[in-house]
Amino acid sequence: MAGSFTLAIIGGTGAEGQGLALRFARAGHRVIIGSRNDERAAAAAAAINRRLGREAATGAANQAAAASADIVVLTVPYAAQRATVEEVRDALAGKILVDATAPLKPPKVARVQLPPEGSAVAAIQALLGPAVRVVSAFQNVPAHRLKDLDGAVDCDVLVCGDDAAARETTIALAADIGLTAWHAGPIVNSAAAAALTSVLMAINMRYKSPGAGIRITGIAAQEGAAERPAVV
Numbered sequence: 001m002a003g004s005f006t007l008a009i010i011g012g013t014g015a016e017g018q019g020l021a022l023r024f025a026r027a028g029h030r031v032i033i034g035s036r037n038d039e040r041a042a043a044a045a046a047a048i049n050r051r052l053g054r055e056a057a058t059g060a061a062n063q064a065a066a067a068s069a070d071i072v073v074l075t076v077p078y079a080a081q082r083a084t085v086e087e088v089r090d091a092l093a094g095k096i097l098v099d100a101t102a103p104l105k106p107p108k109v110a111r112v113q114l115p116p117e118g119s120a121v122a123a124i125q126a127l128l129g130p131a132v133r134v135v136s137a138f139q140n141v142p143a144h145r146l147k148d149l150d151g152a153v154d155c156d157v158l159v160c161g162d163d164a165a166a167r168e169t170t171i172a173l174a175a176d177i178g179l180t181a182w183h184a185g186p187i188v189n190s191a192a193a194a195a196l197t198s199v200l201m202a203i204n205m206r207y208k209s210p211g212a213g214i215r216i217t218g219i220a221a222q223e224g225a226a227e228r229p230a231v232v
């Protein structure tokens with residue numbers, strides 16, 4: 001295990017945030033669900049605690065959640081990404097921000113529509129500066145797979161970021177929830193992971209299956225390549 005962290009999931013009332021929060025809580029991390037609304041946060045935390053049968057999650061307003069966390073995970077829609085980061089910015093200094101944002105622009109979510117600056121997550125790193133180590137991860141992991149605690153999440157995780165130690169911590173967090181994650185280069189490379197999200201959605205639509213994922217192949221077991229974990 002990566003060590004036991006307090007993780008704030010900003011947007012943890014939504015699909016992806018709930019899935020990640022549930023799995024992180026089951027893995028033994030302390031989870032704080034962040035929301036713009038205290039009651040929604042508390043309700044989402046209570047739902048996790050009911051499923052796990054123990055008090056593993058609490059709820060708080062986004063800013064308070066981020067302030068209380070060791071590591072902050074961002075799971076809000078692209079349209080809300082920058083404003084949400086600005087809202088919690090003061091609480092992020094010195095921390096890792098794991099950003100799962102894929103820049104989807106409804107209704108054409110199965111079409112790659114990267115922002116003019118290329119990577120939506122690199123834009124957040126540029127906004128926050130070096131005091132916050134921003135990492136992109138989990139863009140390709142479907143929420144419904146995360147929420148199905150009895151099922152395997154058949155998808156690797158590409159971890160991009162300019163700080164190798166922050167990537168390593170994120171890879172370990174992914175391993176804690178049963179996912180194989182990979183150092184995938186600097187934060188600008190997150191454009192590729194984000195673009196893949198729309199590719200996977202196009203595949204899902206064409207093959208009428210909600211669960212397309214990616215696997216990295218061709219890497220022998222070695223230092224830096226996490227062993228594929230047992231199904232969690």
Ligand SMILES: NC(=O)c1ccc[n+]([C@@H]2O[C@H](COP(=O)([O-])OP(=O)(O)OC[C@H]3O[C@@H](n4cnc5c(N)ncnc54)[C@H](OP(=O)(O)O)[C@@H]3O)[C@@H](O)[C@H]2O)c1
Binds near residue numbers: 011041080101102139
């Ligand atoms: N869904 C997936 O399968 C999936 C997979 C991989 C990556 N992602 C990425 O994860 C992120 C979240 O996706 P999602 O499907 O979980 O989204 P979602 O359920 O639509 O929204 C997540 C949460 O974001 C907050 N939010 C929504 N609109 C907002 C706004 N205008 N301003 C501030 N906060 C707002 C809401 O929380 P409160 O109202 O409680 O504040 C909401 O519960 C996206 O960037 C998406 O690309 C999703």
